[in-house]
Amino acid sequence: xxxxxxxxxxxxxxxxxxxxxxxxxxxxxxxxxxxxxxxxxxxxxxxxxxxxxxxxxxxxxxxxxxxxxxxxxxxxxxxxxxxxxxxxxxxxxxxxxxxxxxxxxxxxxxxxxxxxxxxxxxxxxxxxxxxxxxxxxxxxxxxxxxxxxxxxxxxxxxxxxxxxxxxxxxxxxxxxxxxxxxxxxxxxxxxxxxxxxxxxxxxxxxxxxxxxxxxxxxxxxxxxxxxxxxxxxxxxxxxxxxxxxxxxxxxxxxxxxxxxxxxxxxxxxxxxxxxxxxxxxxxxxxxxxxxxxxxxxxxxxxxxxxxxxxxxxxxxxxxxxxxxxxxxxxxxxxxxxxxxxxxxxxxxxxxxxxxxxxxxxxxxxxxxxxxxxxxxxxxxxxxxxxxxxxxxxxxxxxxxxxxxxxxxxxxxxxxxxxxxxxxxxxxxxxxxxxxxxxxxxx
Amino acid sequence: xxxxxxxxxxxxxxxxxxxxxxxxxxxxxxxxxxxxxxxxxxxxxxxxxxxxxxxxxxxxxxxxxxxxxxxxxxxxxxxxxxxxxxxxxxxxxxxxxxxxxxxxxxxxxxxxxxxxxxxxxxxxxxxxxxxxxxxxxxxxxxxxxxxxxxxxxxxxxxxxxxxxxxxxxxxxxxxxxxxxxxxxxxxxxxxxxxxxxxxxxxxxxxxxxxxxxxxxxxxxxxxxxxxxxxxxxxxxxxxxxxxxxxxxxxxxxxxxxxxxxxxxxxxxxxxxxxxxxxxxxxxxxxxxxxxxxxxxxxxxxxxxxxxxxxxxxxxxxxxxxxxxxxxxxxxxxxxxxxxxxxxxxxxxxxxxxxxxxxxxxxxxxxxxxxxxxxxxxxxxxx
Numbered sequence: 001x002x003x004x005x006x007x008x009x010x011x012x013x014x015x016x017x018x019x020x021x022x023x024x025x026x027x028x029x030x031x032x033x034x035x036x037x038x039x040x041x042x043x044x045x046x047x048x049x050x051x052x053x054x055x056x057x058x059x060x061x062x063x064x065x066x067x068x069x070x071x072x073x074x075x076x077x078x079x080x081x082x083x084x085x086x087x088x089x090x091x092x093x094x095x096x097x098x099x100x101x102x103x104x105x106x107x108x109x110x111x112x113x114x115x116x117x118x119x120x121x122x123x124x125x126x127x128x129x130x131x132x133x134x135x136x137x138x139x140x141x142x143x144x145x146x147x148x149x150x151x152x153x154x155x156x157x158x159x160x161x162x163x164x165x166x167x168x169x170x171x172x173x174x175x176x177x178x179x180x181x182x183x184x185x186x187x188x189x190x191x192x193x194x195x196x197x198x199x200x201x202x203x204x205x206x207x208x209x210x211x212x213x214x215x216x217x218x219x220x221x222x223x224x225x226x227x228x229x230x231x232x233x234x235x236x237x238x239x240x241x242x243x244x245x246x247x248x249x250x251x252x253x254x255x256x257x258x259x260x261x262x263x264x265x266x267x268x269x270x271x272x273x274x275x276x277x278x279x280x281x282x283x284x285x286x287x288x289x290x291x292x293x294x295x296x297x298x299x300x301x302x303x304x305x306x307x308x309x310x311x312x313x314x315x316x317x318x319x320x321x322x323x324x325x326x327x328x329x330x331x332x333x334x335x336x337x338x339x340x341x342x343x344x345x346x347x348x349x350x351x352x353x354x355x356x357x358x359x360x361x362x363x364x365x366x367x368x369x370x371x372x373x374x375x376x377x378x379x380x381x382x383x384x385x386x387x388x389x390x391x392x393x394x395x396x397x398x399x400x401x402x403x404x405x406x407x408x409x410x411x412x413x414x415x416x417x418x419x420x421x422x423x424x425x426x427x428x429x430x431x432x433x434x435x436x437x438x439x440x441x442x
Numbered sequence: 443x444x445x446x447x448x449x450x451x452x453x454x455x456x457x458x459x460x461x462x463x464x465x466x467x468x469x470x471x472x473x474x475x476x477x478x479x480x481x482x483x484x485x486x487x488x489x490x491x492x493x494x495x496x497x498x499x500x501x502x503x504x505x506x507x508x509x510x511x512x513x514x515x516x517x518x519x520x521x522x523x524x525x526x527x528x529x530x531x532x533x534x535x536x537x538x539x540x541x542x543x544x545x546x547x548x549x550x551x552x553x554x555x556x557x558x559x560x561x562x563x564x565x566x567x568x569x570x571x572x573x574x575x576x577x578x579x580x581x582x583x584x585x586x587x588x589x590x591x592x593x594x595x596x597x598x599x600x601x602x603x604x605x606x607x608x609x610x611x612x613x614x615x616x617x618x619x620x621x622x623x624x625x626x627x628x629x630x631x632x633x634x635x636x637x638x639x640x641x642x643x644x645x646x647x648x649x650x651x652x653x654x655x656x657x658x659x660x661x662x663x664x665x666x667x668x669x670x671x672x673x674x675x676x677x678x679x680x681x682x683x684x685x686x687x688x689x690x691x692x693x694x695x696x697x698x699x700x701x702x703x704x705x706x707x708x709x710x711x712x713x714x715x716x717x718x719x720x721x722x723x724x725x726x727x728x729x730x731x732x733x734x735x736x737x738x739x740x741x742x743x744x745x746x747x748x749x750x751x752x753x754x755x756x757x758x759x760x761x762x763x764x765x766x767x768x769x770x771x772x773x774x775x776x777x778x779x780x781x782x783x784x785x786x787x788x789x790x791x792x793x794x795x796x797x798x799x800x801x802x803x804x805x806x807x808x809x810x811x812x813x814x815x816x817x818x819x820x821x822x823x824x
Contacts, residue, residue: 070793070794072791206718
């Protein structure tokens with residue numbers, strides 16, 4: 001680590017993490033300083049991020065953390081290969097936060113750990129790259145924003161398409177008025193999931209700190225056959241976890257509209273009736289005054305396909321009718337097909353003729369570039385925590401509408417709560433399991 | 443007309459013609475005295491007769507050889523696998539007894555060569571282990587890959603299959619590279635790492651093994667590289683179910699037809715039983731650290747005392763192994779994505795070297811902790 005002297009100086013002169021954060025936020029990173037990172041959560045995405053950041057010349061992965069030690073090897077091997085240095089392997093992410101040589105926490109845990117992991121990192125003076133969906137619940141998302149602001153931390157959300165040039169061009173195109181007035185945006189998230197086969201509970205495997213894995217969520221009997229992503233206590237749901245990309249892009253394309261006035265939901269567990277809690281079919285309508293945002297999502301549509309990687313990295317468009325992750329933007333003069341993660345976009349005019357098109361590319365690297373640039377400049381990143389909050393909020397609204405019997409709910413942006421349903425307000429915040437409690441005052 | 447020729451064969455001809463090399467069991471099985479001749483038949487056209495000796499006394503029905511034949515009709519430039527369906531005799535596919543073997547290849551019509559002087563033939567053998575048909579206790583959750591029906595259930599009742607006793611070695615893979623030629627296909631620069639792999643590529647696209655690394659498992663191998671190698675042999679990767687049964691054994695070790703030898707530990711955690719890989723100061727496989735004697739990979743079979751009930755070595759530790767199965771998660775459904783890798787590795791914690799631990803990897807991933815072994819079965823069983 002080339003910036004040891006600076007950090008050693010900081011260690012010797014700063015008492016609390018909060019003070020450290022306040023003082024360090026304005027520091028200028030020298031060009032040859034490596035940003036030191038710890039990765040929390042070593043599933044597929046966490047391992048991917050660890051490897052990608054380790055491959056960069058301006059970053060170093062100092063820690064790999066997972067409650068399950070069985071996950072160490074795959075990530076460690078990738079990181080060691082990339083940076084030619086072994087990271088420390090820990091089960092408790094607080095060891096990363098305690099290390100003042102670490103600048104950044106990459107949080108790629110399951111949904112239920114996004115909030116507290118990020119807030120604690122902010123309190124410890126770390127900048128954060130947190131995977132989507134930002135927060136397990138609406139209240140927690142707001143606390144994450146508050147923590148980032150209070151401790152002056154850069155918190156980038158893993159909604160990487162926000163850093164893609166073709167996305168910016170699409171926004172500019174819409175802003176230019178070439179689609180006319182936009183009154184309707186349709187977001188799709190049509191996937192193919194499998195049925196869970198419920199098996200009896202199992203003993204917690206050796207080397208797995210299950211208590212830590214559960215963290216703020218209830219410590220249910222260990223049963224890997226019940227996927228966490230299908231349980232409210234641990235997840236926003238498989239649709240939310242993926243559709244949030246398109247919802248975020250839809251918001252971005254129409255000038256980051258903040259809050260809908262109402263939400264209505266239809267759907268339920270219609271196809272995958274395996275005892276799961278979270279719907280496999282979600283149709284949500286968000287009313288923003290004269291603009292309506294529709295989300296159509298399901299987990300039982302095998303003919304709908306995500307954009308293949310070959311298309312994401314080349315001058316091609318998805319097969320729009322069967323694109324499972326498209327956004328359709330309908331204006332009074334034109335219609336836009338938009339594809340996430342490099343899918344590009346095409347516009348058709350009133351005569352049904354192709355009026356404009358732009359190919360796209362995935363933007364993982366650009367998103368990382370932006371994060372690191374913001375760490376140095378202290379600017380807000382492309383997918384700032386507040387954008388993450390406002391985008392996943394749509395998922396929460398849809399879920400809550402479902403949980404109160406598909407009621408139409410009226411949302412108050414000032415209080416971030418519902419004005420017409422007390423029962424719905426009970427879902428704004430989770431119960432936290434001690435000691436893993438998000439405080440009211442972060 | 444009879445043409446008669448003593449043929450060179452990689453592994454075998456080297457052994458019979460050039461030296462008295464006695465390869466370790468983890469390489470190709472020793473095959474010697476390969477002779478090939480062509481005979482005309484009265485009604486069926488010409489036939490090729492391949493004879494060879496396979497003397498390894500350890501070959502048995504429980505641990506047979508898998509023998510495959512490859513040929514070139516352009517003086518060694520291009521090679522092809524002789525289809526098993528074109529062969530007759532006692533010396534191809536699963537060979538359960540040592541001795542003199544004869545194989546008749548009714549392939550002259552297929553291959554269009556006119557006379558045998560054009561042809562080179564190579565005969566190779568891999569030591570396999572027989573896994574009898576029957577049920578086993580499956581504890582891992584199926585990866586869910588290609589679970590397009592949404593209702594597929596994990597299979598715990600498998601047909602007879604065979605699995606390689608050892609992980610594929612560097613020397614075997616190097617031999618393959620030299621035969622397939624091409625401009626570097628199947629090889630990548632990281633394979634030169636002398637601690638973690640050890641294959642050198644020369645300017646003319648020939649390959650050699652770094653001395654001493656012959657019997658280490660091949661690493662830095664993508665899923666595609668692994669499947670290409672196995673297709674070259676006429677084998678395939680094991681499914682997850684097959685891999686797990688190879689670790690734990692069936693409910694009856696002699697299979698559900700015989701049912702004479704119940705598995706004493708059908709729910710065992712590791713190939714050898716339930717004891718941790720490092721319990722009682724005994725090191726039973728190659729996992730993270732050097733306490734087991736190996737900082738990186740170990741030569742295959744180094745822990746043969748701790749093999750599975752059927753005698754399959756290194757299922758625990760050393761290198762994690764590609765399986766045939768795909769993985770589909772909630773997020774990746776619809777994409778041709780991850781494959782499942784089973785078993786721990788030299789970089790894994792001891793507990794990860796058990797029968798149920800799996801990991802996902804993209805099929806293009808080339809890693810120092812991943813290798814593979816071959817399998818052969820009547821049908822694929824997830």
